[in-house]
Amino acid sequence: MVLKNFEEMIKNTFRPSVTRLCPEVPTEVSDRYRGMHKLDRDKCIGCGICAGTCPTRAIRIVRYGRWFPMIDFGHCMFCGLCVDQCPNDALTMTKEYTEAISPDRYALIYGPAQLMGEED
Amino acid sequence: MVNKHDVKKRMRQLAAEYIHEPQQEAYKLDDTEMMLHIGPQNPIQPGPFLIDLKISGETVRDSKLYMGYGHKGIEKILESMTYIQGLPVTDRICYLASLSNNEAYVSSVERLLDIEPPERSQYIRVIMQELSRIQSHLLGTGEYATDLGFVTMFLFMIREREYVLGLIEDITGARITHCFPRFGGVREDLPDGWREKAIDVLSMINEKCEMYKELFSSDRTYRMRTVDIGTLTKEDVIKAGLTGPALRATGIDYDVRKVYPTLTYPDIDFKVQTAKKGDIFNRVMVRINEIQESCWIIEQALDQMKPGPLFPDELPYGRRTPSMRVPPGEAYVPVEDPRGEMAMYIVSDGTDKPYRVKIRGPAFALMQGLPPMLENVYIADVPAIAASMDSCNSEVDR
Amino acid sequence: MLEEQMDILLGILYTILGNDYWWGPWIRGVIGLCAMGGIMVAAMFAVWLERKYASDIQSRIGPNRVGGKYGLLQLIADAIKLFTKEDIKPDKVDGPVWAGAPILMFGSALLMIIAIPFGAFIFNGVTYPLAVTQFDISILYLEAVSAIGIIGIFMAGWGSNNKFSVIAAFRNIARMIGYEVALGLTIVSVVIVTGSLNIVDIVEAQGSVIWFAFVMPLGFVIFGVSLIADMGRVPFDQNEAEEELIAGWGTEYSGMRFGLAYFAEYIHMVLGSCIAVLIFLGGWNMPGFLVDLHIPLIGLLPAGIFLAKWVLVMMFVIMIRWALPRIRIDQVTSIGWKVLFPLAMVNLVWAAMIGLVWPW
Numbered sequence: 001m002v003l004k005n006f007e008e009m010i011k012n013t014f015r016p017s018v019t020r021l022c023p024e025v026p027t028e029v030s031d032r033y034r035g036m037h038k039l040d041r042d043k044c045i046g047c048g049i050c051a052g053t054c055p056t057r058a059i060r061i062v063r064y065g066r067w068f069p070m071i072d073f074g075h076c077m078f079c080g081l082c083v084d085q086c087p088n089d090a091l092t093m094t095k096e097y098t099e100a101i102s103p104d105r106y107a108l109i110y111g112p113a114q115l116m117g118e119e120d
Numbered sequence: 121m122v123n124k125h126d127v128k129k130r131m132r133q134l135a136a137e138y139i140h141e142p143q144q145e146a147y148k149l150d151d152t153e154m155m156l157h158i159g160p161q162n163p164i165q166p167g168p169f170l171i172d173l174k175i176s177g178e179t180v181r182d183s184k185l186y187m188g189y190g191h192k193g194i195e196k197i198l199e200s201m202t203y204i205q206g207l208p209v210t211d212r213i214c215y216l217a218s219l220s221n222n223e224a225y226v227s228s229v230e231r232l233l234d235i236e237p238p239e240r241s242q243y244i245r246v247i248m249q250e251l252s253r254i255q256s257h258l259l260g261t262g263e264y265a266t267d268l269g270f271v272t273m274f275l276f277m278i279r280e281r282e283y284v285l286g287l288i289e290d291i292t293g294a295r296i297t298h299c300f301p302r303f304g305g306v307r308e309d310l311p312d313g314w315r316e317k318a319i320d321v322l323s324m325i326n327e328k329c330e331m332y333k334e335l336f337s338s339d340r341t342y343r344m345r346t347v348d349i350g351t352l353t354k355e356d357v358i359k360a361g362l363t364g365p366a367l368r369a370t371g372i373d374y375d376v377r378k379v380y381p382t383l384t385y386p387d388i389d390f391k392v393q394t395a396k397k398g399d400i401f402n403r404v405m406v407r408i409n410e411i412q413e414s415c416w417i418i419e420q421a422l423d424q425m426k427p428g429p430l431f432p433d434e435l436p437y438g439r440r441t442p443s444m445r446v447p448p449g450e451a452y453v454p455v456e457d458p459r460g461e462m463a464m465y466i467v468s469d470g471t472d473k474p475y476r477v478k479i480r481g482p483a484f485a486l487m488q489g490l491p492p493m494l495e496n497v498y499i500a501d502v503p504a505i506a507a508s509m510d511s512c513n514s515e516v517d518r
Numbered sequence: 519m520l521e522e523q524m525d526i527l528l529g530i531l532y533t534i535l536g537n538d539y540w541w542g543p544w545i546r547g548v549i550g551l552c553a554m555g556g557i558m559v560a561a562m563f564a565v566w567l568e569r570k571y572a573s574d575i576q577s578r579i580g581p582n583r584v585g586g587k588y589g590l591l592q593l594i595a596d597a598i599k600l601f602t603k604e605d606i607k608p609d610k611v612d613g614p615v616w617a618g619a620p621i622l623m624f625g626s627a628l629l630m631i632i633a634i635p636f637g638a639f640i641f642n643g644v645t646y647p648l649a650v651t652q653f654d655i656s657i658l659y660l661e662a663v664s665a666i667g668i669i670g671i672f673m674a675g676w677g678s679n680n681k682f683s684v685i686a687a688f689r690n691i692a693r694m695i696g697y698e699v700a701l702g703l704t705i706v707s708v709v710i711v712t713g714s715l716n717i718v719d720i721v722e723a724q725g726s727v728i729w730f731a732f733v734m735p736l737g738f739v740i741f742g743v744s745l746i747a748d749m750g751r752v753p754f755d756q757n758e759a760e761e762e763l764i765a766g767w768g769t770e771y772s773g774m775r776f777g778l779a780y781f782a783e784y785i786h787m788v789l790g791s792c793i794a795v796l797i798f799l800g801g802w803n804m805p806g807f808l809v810d811l812h813i814p815l816i817g818l819l820p821a822g823i824f825l826a827k828w829v830l831v832m833m834f835v836i837m838i839r840w841a842l843p844r845i846r847i848d849q850v851t852s853i854g855w856k857v858l859f860p861l862a863m864v865n866l867v868w869a870a871m872i873g874l875v876w877p878w
Contacts, residue, residue, distance in 0.1 A: 004338045005841040008331070009272065013574040018279055021579075030286070032293040032308065055205040079208040079299045084307065084439045093293075156681055178685075178847060269752055269844030275576040342843050499685070500846045 026098075034078045035097045037071055039115040043090035044068055050082035050091055068112035073100045152176050156499070160189050164267055164503055167513020169487070171506075175499060183494045187487060190517040198477040203229055203303070203446060206474070210464075211297040213479060214515035216259060218297050219252035220457040225477075226301040227382060227453035228466045232446050233303060235435070240428040241305040242383040243421050248291070248300060249456075250414040250421075254325065255284045256458035257407045260510035261332075264404065267507040268345060273335070280328055283321045290314055302439050305431040315422055322415040329412050336404065343401065350493050350505035352398035360489040364460030364482055365406045366509055370398035376456040388420050400508040407510070445472050457482050459510060479518055486511035550632070553650055557631055561784045562593045567829070568836050575840050596777075603773035608679070611770060615677030620771070620778040623670035627785040629663045634792050635718055637821030638802045647718050648821060656717045660793060661705060664748065667786060668694045671750075674767040674779070686766035689847045693747060693754060696854025701744040703862035704737045707869030708797050711876050721801030723876070729800040733872060737865040738798050740858055747854070749790050750783065752839045754850060791831040799827050 020027055029035070046067030051059040058075035059082060061067050069082075069091070083091050102108050149155060153176045160168040168189035174182040194213055198206045210225045211218040223245060230236065237245070258281040265273035285295050290311055292298040300307050336342055357367050367374055375392040377385045393409040395402035431438040448470040454463040460482025469475040486509045493505055535549075536542050566581075569592070573580030585591030607616075633656040635647035653659075668690060675687025708730055709715055712723045724730055731738040747754040768776055795801060802820035845853070 002339055002341060002842060005335060006837065008335060009575045009837055009841045012577060013571075015577060017573070017579050018282070018577050019579045030290045030293065031311070032291070033289065034293040053205065055201060055208050077208060077297075078294070079211075079297075080293065080307075081204065081208070081299070084302075087440065154681060156685075265843070269755075270842070272576055272840045275578070279577055339842070341845055344849050345843060345846060498846055498848060500844075 029095050029097075031095075033095045033097075034080050034083075034093045035095045036073065036093070036100055037083075037110075037115055038092050038094050038117065039068065039112065040090045040092070041068075041116050043088040045088060045090075047087065049085050049087065053081045053085045055079065055081065062112065064112040069115070070109065070111050071115060073108040073110060074105050147172075147174075149174065150176070153181065158502065164507075165513070166263065166511075167517070169513055169516070171490070171494075171502070173494070173499070173502065178498050178500075180494050180497050180499060180502065183491045185487060185491055187484075187513075187516055190514055192514075192518060194518040195477050195479060199474060202472045203444065203474065206477075207302075208297065208299045211299050212514075213481065213518050214457075214483065214512045215296050216256045216512060217252055217458050217462075217515075219248045219300060220455055220462055222299065222301050223249060224453065224455040224457075224462050224464045225466075226303060227455060228451040228464050229303055229446065231451040231453055232449050232466065232468055233444070234447075235304050235432055237305045238429050238432055239384065240309075240425060241430050243425040244291075244306050244310065244430075245301055246383050246385065246388070246421050247418050248288070248298075248306075250418050251284060251288055253456075253458045254411050254414050255281050255288070257411050258284070260458070261404060261407055264504070264507040264510065267503040268342070270342070273332070276328075277332075280325055283324070287314070287318055287321055290317075302431075303441065303444075304435045305438070307439055309430060318422065319419065322418060326412055326415050329408050333405065333408055336401075336408075345501075345504060346400040346404070346508075348397075348399050349497065349501055350400045350508065352489065352493060354398075356492055357398070357489070360492070361485040362460065362482075362489050363485065364457070365393075365403055365410065366398070366486060366489065367460070368393060369395045369403040369406045371396055376454045376461050380454055382453060382455070384421070384424075387424065388417055390417050390420075400504060403508050445470065446474075452480075454480075459483055459486060459512065459515075481515045481518060483511040483513075483515040487516050550650055553631055554628060556636075557628070557785060557788065558781075560788050561781060564784050564788050564832060565593050566590060567832060568839075571833055571836050572840050575837065600774050600777035605773050605775070608770055610679050612677040612679065615673050616770070617677075617775075619670050619674035619677060619767075620775045620782070621670075622673060623667050623782040624778045624785075626663055626666035626670065627782045627789065629666070630660055630789045633659055633717065634789060635721070635796070635801070636792065637824040638721075639821070645718075645722070645820075647721075649718070652716070652718055655715045657705060657709065657715050657720065657797070660717070661702060664786065664790070665694065665698060667782070670779075670782075671767050674771070678767070678770040680769055682765075683767050683769050690750075690767070692847060692851050693750075693854070696851045697744045697747040697754075697858070700740055700854065700858040700862045701748060703859075703866055704741040704744065705797065707734065707737050707862075707866045710866070710869050711873040713873070717796055721796055721803060724800045725803035729798065729803075731798045731800075734798075734865060734869060736861060737869065740862050740865060741794065741798060743858065745790050745794055746835060746838060747850070749787050749835075751787070751835065752842060752844055755844065787832070787835065791828055791835060794831055795824065795827045799831070 044066075046061060048061050048067075050069055051057075051061050054076075056075045056077055058072045058077075059069045060072075062070045078093075080093060083093055100108065147155070153174055156173045156175050158165075158171045158173065160170050170186040170189070172184045172186070173180050194209060197209055201209065207222060207225065210221045213221045258277045262274035262277035262281075265271070265277070288298070289295050291308070291314065292300045352362075352366065352370055354370050354372060357370055357372070363374065363376075371394055373392045373394045377390075378392060390413055393406050393413055395406050435441050446468045448468055450465065450467045452463050452465045454461045456462075461480070462482055463480045465476075465478040465480065466474050467476040489509065490506060494502060497505070533539070534542070535546055566589070570580040570588070581589030581592040583589060583592075584595045632650040633653070635649035635652070637648050639646045639648060671690050672687045675683040675690070678684075708720060711730070711733075712720045714720070768779060771779065802824040804823065
């Protein structure tokens with residue numbers, strides 16, 4: 001009657017727990033995880049297709065020597081359309097997601113230098 | 121095209137006839153009655169809606185439903201975005217079943233464009249649909265269990281759902297809003313080693329579903345709360361326009377995958393799960409049976425898949441196909457969402473943005489089916505019935 | 519030698535605690551306060567046990583940050599949080615009724631402390647039960663006092679001036695009226711076998727033969743179900759059902775008022791489990807067949823046995839909470855009156871027959 005429930009609950013106390021110990025142990029994500037972007041300087045031609053495709057208009061093309069994209073991670077919804085449309089595969093998504101949190105919304109606007117990893 | 125002046129005249133007529141709520145018949149109270157608002161903000165609701173209950177003692181005499189607290193204007197937003205930009209927006213109509221929403225949108229646009237995805241893409245889309253169905257049913261049944269007071273069941277189902285979400289994340293890269301199918305194919309192929317992992321996870325879920333069915337059906341306190349409560353008859357469901365597990369639990373075997381088969385569903389052998397009586401108990405059983413059936417479908421699809429291209433030959437750029445001008449016309453392709461029949465009626469006028477997108481969401485009908493069921497039940501049955509219908513408020517109010 | 523030392527010790531104890539000097543009653547009062555403090559610590563332990571055991575059932579880790587790896591001081595952090603919250607008094611509540619409800623619940627739970635023996639100290643064959651006082655009608659007193667808490671819940675529900683709270687209050691009264699009858703009848707059947715209302719006598723009666731749980735299994739099951747209904751835990755917690763009634767009678771309470779009521783519920787659970795152990799599970803005695811083996815029960819071992827049994831009963835009560843769904847209120851009352859009440863009468867007849875042959 002209700003005894004099947006009790007038996008199941010008691011059996012479950014002896015199985016290991018499945019909690020992720022979040023701040024101490026970082027969560028494992030898959031290889032294709034859509035995290036923050038990374039730009040490859042040699043492949044980007046500054047065409048602007050990524051800026052035109054973005055549904056939230058989070059990408060703007062600015063000058064840094066040549067023309068490069070600047071991404072506002074406050075508006076980005078990590079959909080991955082910009083990565084799909086890039087003709088040269090210059091824009092890719094890494095597994096990094098903890099940097100997209102900040103108390104200051106202007107610190108989330110990543111210029112081309114930050115996207116290329118040349119500056120912090 | 122509708123005449124603007126006719127519309128305005130009709131709206132003025134409706135405004136003149138509208139009776140303010142406290143004077144409506146349903147709101148007049150006797151000495152023994154009380155009005156209870158299970159209101160827009162309530163700890164148990166998945167989203168904001170309002171049910172006004174007229175109760176006398178502990179029995180519900182009358183009820184009235186108000187929706188629309190979460191209206192976001194998605195259909196209007198889709199009119200100002202190109203077809204490819206609209207795809208992440210359709211993810212967010214109902215975040216639990218986001219692959220089915222994507223599928224409905226992409227199928228309709230493919231019919232307008234008159235292209236057909238190759239066979240491997242179709243199998244991958246079938247696998248993603250069924251995985252999305254498994255995780256949505258697990259979460260929906262878990263939420264229903266909390267509304268009965270059975271919190272442990274919720275935690276068990278969430279634990280299994282994490283494995284399924286891990287499988288989905290391996291392919292698409294995200295856990296809930298996937299944005300995965302593309303016009304003519306899918307974004308990426310299955311990764312290496314995914315097939316063995318999937319077969320392990322699916323066999324574990326099959327075993328756990330057997331355990332859930334036993335826990336639910338052998339527990340006498342649970343049966344007291346759910347058998348013969350919230351019964352829907354066949355006439356009620358057809359009148360309300362319900363589809364999905366709520367319809368199939370009454371005995372009518374209408375499943376969009378069998379009636380309007382798209383993709384490769386005709387090649388896969390599966391049974392439509394029905395039950396004989398449309399009460400709460402059977403609705404939940406139909407859902408758990410559907411989880412097991414979906415595991416079987418995925419295994420067949422993995423066996424039948426052959427290597428091949430992901431996009432058809434007339435789209436040489438594959439997933440890089442830019443925004444296209446879609447030929448004018450209209451299309452409606454229904455898809456079996458975990459909650460019922462989901463479709464998008466897209467009208468295009470030849471430009472690169474749609475003219476009108478009307479979303480036929482199954483959750484709206486599920487909410488509409490609530491007030492007829494709430495006649496002469498106890499207050500404690502109301503959340504159990506509402507949660508067993510498994511409607512998603514953000515899809516109702518899109 | 520030993521008797522002389524025992525006599526000196528007893529003489530000292532009577533001097534300190536007796537009525538000969540002026541300090542006697544005051545020291546007894548301090549000991550009573552320590553007993554109250556001990557119950558608070560036991561209730562904190564009960565909360566910790568619930569959270570940890572519930573997380574074990576649900577495949578997760580419970581509190582693990584405050585107070586070391588096992589989160590032992592989590593309740594102190596929660597209590598500090600509740601103390602520092604703003605005390606909001608809604609405008610239209612019925613002032614004294616609303617404010618007095620948590621106090622009444624807490625007080626009625628604490629009143630039960632004075633009659634319950636928490637183990638015993640056996641020295642030289644004489645049993646000294648560790649109770650604050652010991653009087654002849656203790657079991658009747660305990661049952662009566664545990665029912666006062668319901669008035670507190672009803673005051674909370676009525677004084678809050680809130681539809682949800684009023685419905686919860688009515689449900690409470692319906693539940694309690696149904697289950698107090700069955701509870702009382704099972705206690706009466708135990709009293710019939712023992713022949714005395716004194717709770718220490720009931721424990722001693724079990725020590726000589728065997729625990730009452732094996733002799734009257736039907737009575738034990740009825741007592742268990744009625745006790746869980748009395749404590750207001752799932753599957754009987756309609757009064758605080760979160761789905762339709764937001765928080766039931768506790769809707770308008772926040773901060774330490776809510777903390778008092780919440781704590782009172784756990785104290786009630788602790789003391790209810792103590793009563794279950796004492797009446798049906800032999801209290802601080804080992805079963806009769808072990809006594810025949812002449813294992814000497816010396817010193818504080820009986821208190822340790824009592825503690826172990828108490829922890830097991832609490833774990834069982836916690837497990838029931840997390841294993842079953844909630845029952846609807848009309849089904850609750852129908853179970854109480856249509857199933858438990860006749861069975862309790864049958865148990866009464868059975869107990870009367872046992873009472874004729876009990877070697878007491």
